[in-house]
Amino acid sequence: MVKTYRKGYMAERELVHKLSKMGFMVIRAPHSGSMSIASPDVIATKSISGKTIAVAIECKAHVSAFSIRPEQMEELKQWEDKGGAHPFVAWKVPYKGWHFFHLSKVMENKGNIGKKFAEQHAFLLDDLEKNI
């Protein structure tokens, strides 16, 4: 468990730095579990042509297929509906970098994410701005 937690933490940290280099201001959620308020792993904002863009990201660093829990999807949905943020799941695919999925696609697939789903619906981190 500790190893898994650390891997997730390191991946999240890497994503934060990449987003920062892309000109986003980024904040990671504290993982104390003490707050009852919905928090994805990462919130980033950027001013693009005078418009404020917000992005809410749930990060995963699994080796193979995994699922997003209903409450995590619900959290992202709230950030979209109430917070005006673009909601994504970001999967660090081993040796292939960060793959992003829009929450709507993940919800359509009932939270299940795997290789085939990635081939059909993922875009890469570099294309984030094109997808918001």
Next chain:
Amino acid sequence: MVKTYRKGYMAERELVHKLSKMGFMVIRAPHSGSMSIASPDVIATKSISGKTIAVAIECKAHVSAFSIRPEQMEELKQWEDKGGAHPFVAWKVPYKGWHFFHLSKVMENKGNIGKKFAEQHAFLLDDLEKNI
């Protein structure tokens, strides 16, 4: 120090809940100190008439006058310039609730905040949306 930290934490937590009740999605910064990326205490976003509003807040719970450190002002400025967020310092004035200051006013006063400055430049939490 522990007591001061706890007071700050409790105040921050209270502000998070108040913003949440006002319809904002809110995230607190982790205070691990391990990340070199600029983080105010609280980032909140809200979709207002289809427009995404982001707010970056440095929270303080001092009893009397205090100063915002130059690097904290710089952090907030980055969230404004790069992140498109409205930057504020929020002071929980004992028995008088949350007083908000726009970063520009705080910078004009070289980071110094006290009773007189509050009388001239503060607005209350309830008026946040009017001031963004």
